[in-house]
Amino acid sequence: MSQSRVYVVDDDATLRDALTFLLSSRRVSTSTFSSGEEFLEFFNPGLRGCVLTDIRMGGISGLELFSRLREAGSRLPCIVLTGHGDVPMAVEALKKGVRDFIEKPFDANDLVDKLIAAMADDDARAEQDAARRSHTDRLATLSDREAEVMQLLVAGKPNKVIADELSIAIRTVEVHRARIFEKLGVRSAVELVKLLAETDTMHGRATRSG
Structure with missing residues (x-):
C-alpha cells in the first residue's frame, strides 16, 4: 500500500x-x-x-x-x-x-x-476497508452449518432454541458456537453482531460449502 x-x-x-x-x-x-x-x-x-x-x-x-x-x-x-x-x-x-x-x-x-x-x-x-476484508475472509471459513448457527446466535436465540430449530444436540450447538467465535476472533455474541454489522453481511452472506 x-x-x-x-x-x-x-x-x-x-x-x-x-x-x-x-x-x-x-x-x-x-x-x-x-x-x-x-x-x-x-x-x-x-x-x-x-x-x-x-x-x-x-x-x-x-x-x-x-x-x-x-x-x-x-x-x-x-x-x-x-x-x-x-x-x-x-x-x-x-x-x-x-x-x-x-x-x-x-x-x-x-x-x-x-x-x-x-x-x-x-x-x-x-x-475500515482492510478490517472489512479481514472479516469477510474469516466469514468465508465458516461451514454452512456454522453459518446457520451464527445467524441464530445474532438473532439472540439461546442454545436450546437453536438446537431445536436445527434438530441437533445442544452440545453440538456449543461446539459450533466455540468454533465460530474462534474463527471470527470474537469473544461474545455482542462482538459477533458488531463484526457482522461492520461487514454488512448479516443479511445475505454467501456461505461456503463445508
Missing part, C-alpha cells in the same frame, strides 16, 4: 512549487503533476491520501479529472482550487462528491488543515 500523500495536480509550475513547499513545512508528503492526464497515467486504486487540483487547467479540467478518477475506482478525497467565477461550478462539484473547494487567493494554513483532515479521513477509510 502506498504512502499517504497529497497529489497536487496543476498546470501552474509556480503554484505547484509553492504548494509543495507549503505542505513540506507541515511535514506532508507530496507528488506533483502538471496535468490531469499525467496524474491519470500515474494513478492506481492503491494510492492513499488526497488530490488537490485546479478547476481550470490546460487539457482536462479539475472536475473532469475527478470524474475520470471515480470511473477508475478512486476513493481519494478531492479538493479543488477555484477562481471567483468558478464558484457555481465548484458548488455543483460538491454535489457530485468533491470533498471541498478553496477559492483563490486562499489562506495557506486553512488549505493545509483541510488537506491534512482529508488525508486522515482517507487513512481511516482504508483501515
Whole structure:
C-alpha cells in the first residue's frame, strides 16, 4: 500500500512549487503533476491520501479529472482550487462528491488543515476497508452449518432454541458456537453482531460449502 500523500495536480509550475513547499513545512508528503492526464497515467486504486487540483487547467479540467478518477475506482478525497467565477461550478462539484473547494487567493494554513483532515479521513477509510476484508475472509471459513448457527446466535436465540430449530444436540450447538467465535476472533455474541454489522453481511452472506 502506498504512502499517504497529497497529489497536487496543476498546470501552474509556480503554484505547484509553492504548494509543495507549503505542505513540506507541515511535514506532508507530496507528488506533483502538471496535468490531469499525467496524474491519470500515474494513478492506481492503491494510492492513499488526497488530490488537490485546479478547476481550470490546460487539457482536462479539475472536475473532469475527478470524474475520470471515480470511473477508475478512486476513493481519494478531492479538493479543488477555484477562481471567483468558478464558484457555481465548484458548488455543483460538491454535489457530485468533491470533498471541498478553496477559492483563490486562499489562506495557506486553512488549505493545509483541510488537506491534512482529508488525508486522515482517507487513512481511516482504508483501515475500515482492510478490517472489512479481514472479516469477510474469516466469514468465508465458516461451514454452512456454522453459518446457520451464527445467524441464530445474532438473532439472540439461546442454545436450546437453536438446537431445536436445527434438530441437533445442544452440545453440538456449543461446539459450533466455540468454533465460530474462534474463527471470527470474537469473544461474545455482542462482538459477533458488531463484526457482522461492520461487514454488512448479516443479511445475505454467501456461505461456503463445508
